[in-house]
Amino acid sequence: MADPQRPPTLVGGRALVIDRASEMRAALGQGLAACGVANVDYVPRVSDALARLNQSSYDIVLCEYDLGQGFDGVNLFETSQRHQLLKPSAIFMVVTGERRLAQVMSAAELAPDDYLLKPFSGGELIARIERAVRRKGRFRVIDDAVRVGDYLAAVASCDEVLATDAPDAVEFRRMKGRLLAQVGEHVAARDLYRELLAERDAPWALLGLGRAQFSLQQFDEAQQCFQRVKSENELVIEAYDWLARTMVAQGDPKGAQEVLQDAAKRSPLVAQRQRALGGLAHRNGDLEAAEAGLNQAIELSRGSFWRDPATYGELARVQLERGDIGAARRTSTRLKHDFRGDPAAEVLLQLVDAAVAEQIGGDSKLERDKARQKLKEACDQLEDMDDVPAGVLLEAAHACYARKLRDQGESFVRKALRSSHDDTELMARVEGLYQSLGEPETGSALITAATQDILELNNEAVRAVQAGDLAGAAKRFVSALESLPGNVQVLLNAVHTILSLINRDGWNPQYMHLAEQYLSRAKRLDPANGKMRQLIDAYRRTQRRYGVDAPGAAPRTPEPNDQGADKAA
Template identity: 90%
Template sequence: MQISVRPRPGTPRMAEQQRFPSLSGGRALVIDRASEMRAALGRGLAACGIANVDYVARVSDALARLNQSSYDIVLCEYDLGQGFDGVNLFETSQRHQLLKPSTIFMVITGERRLAQVMSAAELAPDDYLLKPFSGGELISRIERALRRKGRFRVIDDAVRVGDYLAAVSACDEVLAAEAPDAIEFRRMKGRLLAQVGEHSAARDLYRELLAERDAPWALLGLGRAQFSLQQYDEAQQCFERVKQENELVIEAYDWLARTMVAQGDPKTAQEVLQDAARRSPLVAQRQRALGGLAHRNGDLAAAEAGLAQAIELSRGSFWRDPATYGELARVQLERGDIGAARRTSTRLKHDFRGDAAADVLLQLVDAAVTEQMGGDSKLERDKARQKLKEACEQLETLDDVPAGVLLEAAHACYARRQRDQGEAFVRKALRSSHDDTELLARVEGLYQALGEPETGSSLIAAATQDILELNNEAVRAVQAGDLAGAAQRFVGALESLPGNVQVLLNAVHTILSLINRDGWNPQYMLLAEQYLARAKRLDPANGKTRQLIDAYRRTQRRYGVDAPGAAAAQAAAAAAEQGEGTDKAA
């Protein structure tokens, strides 16, 4: 997209504020329930030179568009209906990285809503436009936002190809030049550092910023960095301060609740999330967390409400978790509502048609329903036991099963006194996500409900220790210069830990280090490509994944092998050549 600034027709070349941008070739998204407002905004964008405009009226359609396409400008009505607003949409888009760094996100609102928008202005939208407005006002607002964000295009270029470290370097170059908009680049740098998993550097940057100015977004960023570093006391202080001073910044509530769970206080965490949900009820992840906490705390009515709301909000979106349906059905059965559990099962089957992990959950729910309907009937108990057995056997054949699904299977096994199988599923879930604080909290909740909190603690400690020992062995091999040995250890470990994102990424890092030291190896590059794809699928927001995708591409370029699928083709050719050599020798 080329951006130029030219005088308005009929006006002299005077102050910069009297000029407006031409965004020829740019792309915009307009989100508004009113067709006449969508048309008016389209005319304003056309005056800026934007002919490529998409229009949506619903939040789900907006998220789908943002996930599929890259937009230069997003114009969004504040009131999106049913309690969802434009600031919620912006936060969701940022959380899932659906916007380019240079994307302009503008909220359009009426005067009575202005306070809500302005309360989050430092944390969310780039600008706001108060209704009613003229075409000239819209153009002026877009121009002002472009002045602020147009320079982020150099970061766009780096992020587009996955080179997040280059994006951080681009921020540093601007900061070294002491640009007038340095604060925006420091803010962007903090976000990028968090995205690539450099949490210590992000923490230090936010501390420097807060020493200079009291910015809620910097305090929130500092809290997130400290949480990632497991500095929970410090993180809690940050989130509580943001919440007290900016009560409409709902993200602070979510992080505060997460921090309290990590510190072993689920009851207070539920209260915090309930407060957040009252203020902003239509966020699926918030309702999912609230439902899970309420279930853990024995508040079944709140658990059912939260989990059901989470499912409704996420249906039709690309952020759906089949385990949510499984937990909802468990809650409904605990409340004695068999009909509701069966309806949840029907929804699960419809929403996840063809999903193997969801099929297992369906069998688990069916087994539980059969058992509860059968009462004291031995025949029905035997049927339920057989269905559970078949579900567990199917689960054992699947790769990369989500940890939540494994925990649902564990709940089903423990409920039917199949302790060994239940514990095996818990171990597998922990080995795939041993550093996921929310997963750990759910495991602790499972064993607290069983009256065996020490068992949960020991399983968590054992899983963590196994991963640490594996990493330590590989690190010692690396320190001794045995990169090949370290790579072999990781590759071997992934046969039993196929879904552990940390091990996947450590394996990739070691493989790339080995190749950059000793030369091109198509088999290892193919493994690195496969591991990165698996890690991205399991944890799309993981910053280290982005960092290593960049390193993988740079390694390809170094050896002149950067075509898509090149590693797979070379590995296949090498394997075929090796096979021919074996045949000749025979």
Template identity: 35%
Template sequence: MKIPETTADLQQTLGKEMSSKRALLIDRYPNARTSLRMMLSAMGVGLIDNAGTSADVFRQLRAHRFDIILSDYLLEDERDSQQLLEELRAQQLLPRSTVFIVITSERAYHNVVSVAELAPDDYLVKPFTAHELNVRLARALHRKRFFAQLYEHLDNGAYVEALGTCERLIRQDSGFRFDALRFKGEILNTLGSHAEAQRVYQQVLAQRAVPWARMGLAMALRGQQQMSEAEAFGQSLIDDFPEFIAAYDFLAEVQEEVGKLPEAQEVLQRAAMISPNNSARQRMVGDVAARNQDLQAAERAYGKVLQRRRNSSLRDIDDYTNLSRVMLDRGHTTAARLVTEELRRDWRGNQQGEFAALVMESLCANKEGEPAKAKRAVEKALILHEALKDEGRSAAVSEKLALDLAHACLVTGDEKNAREIVRRIAAENHENRIMIAQVQSIYAKTGKAADGQALLAQVGREIVELNNRGVLAARRGDVEGSVKLLMEAAERVPNLQFLVNATKAIFTLLERKGWDPVLARRGIRFLQLAQAREMRNPKVVSARELYQRVARKYGVATVPFNASRTLRGKGSFP
């Protein structure tokens, strides 16, 4: 499929498809939407809808599937299309097949970089002509059509099939060969085939010095535990392409992984200065600064996150508790109380919000020297926590907030409840160094560091014992016994390792013995829980591929997992 060279060629290639396309025009001003409508109508677009506010956008996208979205950069109430694009992707309302083009009069450096970072399909700077829009839109639609089958596989999490489609597209005579190679490299990295991904990126770099290929190569090196080389690649990428923001995130992750926490914080802060509107990165800055004990930087970053997300669908209870927690650590108790009151007000009527407010209220009261008040608040929080568990909504409580509850229990003398909460979190995150460090931190803050270390050691021994029972059964050839033991382990401790092991054991058994719908449903549930923890982890991807292969073997329809979002961001192809 050769790319037509002129707009007329593109229009002819797309043919009558334009009349079946549905477009959404997002702009505060009716006159601007009218002007865009005229341009699209002249291109032959058949169905055109309007949205003047973000609420209109979400309502429209929940009701219809759009082929084209044109969004002005500045939206209502000081919101912008970068926020909108973040929200749409987070809520999985924007399929890969939809063309999203940002229209902006913003020429400020950080705004241009911010828009480009979230990788819309294109962006147009005002003023522009109908011909410019025509050219950009026609080419974007053509690209979407070329990769349509690949998008479908990625949406279903079918990476092996996606890889086969990439191979076929690479062999075609088209102008998209390097785009297809980029997809191939990313899929290989996601599958954990890092050596193969390295060869793909080296092949690209032998022909083009493009930053995304250097980034992919650095990720492949990291996947092969070549950390020094990965760090060096990340640093050189930033030096040569300072606007390639994803490289900063990658470099910071590598540096933190090898214990260079101050360097990781500095790199993330540089990225946040270049692209200050990315609230997810500001949260990363806050997290790393807090772990680095740079509480002033953490407070500043968390404050920006709360300010940015306050009126968006991305707002999160953790945005309030993160800021309140670091304020307490700095001794700013009055300010922490104000944030807690804001949390209670903004989340009025929400049980998780009230629970979080009670936890932080207890910690504030303790800092203020009011132990009785702190104890009453934590007792109310514990009752509400139990109610959330009984209603099956305890998963909505983040692990950071659960640790805050454990901390509040410790400072009020309720060591039994603190121990129970910490045991669960430590067991479900025993391989997560960051979470384990946070457990150690709350015990250290309360003068019980040795108790915390002893509890973590005990949990570690229990995890090893639980896992070994199932693994040893499998080695003895007792596949069914192994499945039973691994399922019990995953039910008791739903950490990533146990969930993946149980999923693989179930579908290995089904592959050998035949399809069992009841057992398969349990396997799918374990897989969904594993994906909720770390969707892009190669072990999770491998478990999903096994499930899909076995389902295909027996002609059973697979459950879609919306896995395409795992290939977004971090420098990935849109």
């Protein structure tokens, strides 16, 4: 572990400068050079910045507040945090003019590490950077653990620093809370945030407490936290998003839409926010707002790595409900262009084209039959595919129900729920589907059944593990994944059981191959899942324990005191 007492420095570090003005980029680069930073990337646009952040690990990011078209530096920081694009010690500094200072400062405790007020001198820039380095540089002790995905080791590093009565203990406790949430330790995160709030009234801690309570399905308490942050810090837009999500989980989609509309007025250029707003508006029968939100979500995410083909499908449905066949056809063209080569998107394209063809055909039985045949072919392809995103399955269900294919529609709903049985937003969309059909009780029954099925499977395997029958539990999970190939929780539970079995009974190449496949599938379906991060590290430790660090290597017999993988798995 790095020495926490060593004075932090940016010498040899890497920086990203984000500003539309070339002269400002040059000025910021000169300041960074004076601090010893020789490797600096410069970008003028948000899309370029996100691409760079996704590809590289930066020590410092200097970002202009006003990034154009309504997007700002605080939005960019929020997006970077949500998708874990910044390492713990990374400095994110917003550069702004005086008239924008209030907006930056209102969110400063939750977002940027510092701000720089324009106009500034070279000396002021250097002083700000050095101050931020001193304050944030001590997080480098946990960078290495986060870089290799060992989030539990990162938590342990925080605890080591906290045991020394560090002067910046609050910042390390704040980082620990974030790390606990990332690895799915929501009870521990909740308790930590409660301790912090008992000592000081910090909006970031209240927001963290609300997120932990939401993950634990303590929705009443979570809603109170988010409502309070929103009321006391109206420019902390993340609180609006979480409040709306909680209201949906509580069965108040209209109230949630109002909250998101308020958030979108203040910060309109966040794709996930617009996607959620469009979906809620559609559910509430507000087709104009639905089309606007979904359209905006697609535009904001085009060319990025956070695109969802189901958004295009829902937008086309909204446009057809509004009677705008031309707009739906244009959406179909965009879907084909943006997801070329994606099998699930290609099936979704067929579903959209079938709906368009049916509406164009009007009362013509021949055209209706052609559209119905297209739908059947699309559904048949979907049935034969693995790892279909839950949103695409739900779009297929909508298409089937619209054409009176109840059994097929219900089958897709069941598959969507079984793949994401703990996704509250998906459950809300399923509830919306059956409410539109006048059958809310059917949606509730399907959600309950899917949840119970997964719980029974997990409980059965857990009982086998508790009885010492790891081999039996592993077989149950492997068998279950034949019918639940896209359920992330079952995938990860299977990996945990397999690794435990191997670390107890010895190397098994077939099971290790399955564990690798399951982890790859889980990462593709839910890249931000905390438990998945832990298990990737456990998988690597198990490989190292048996001397299999590369495919094809022969396993060795572990030494009796070789306990690393046992702890991890």
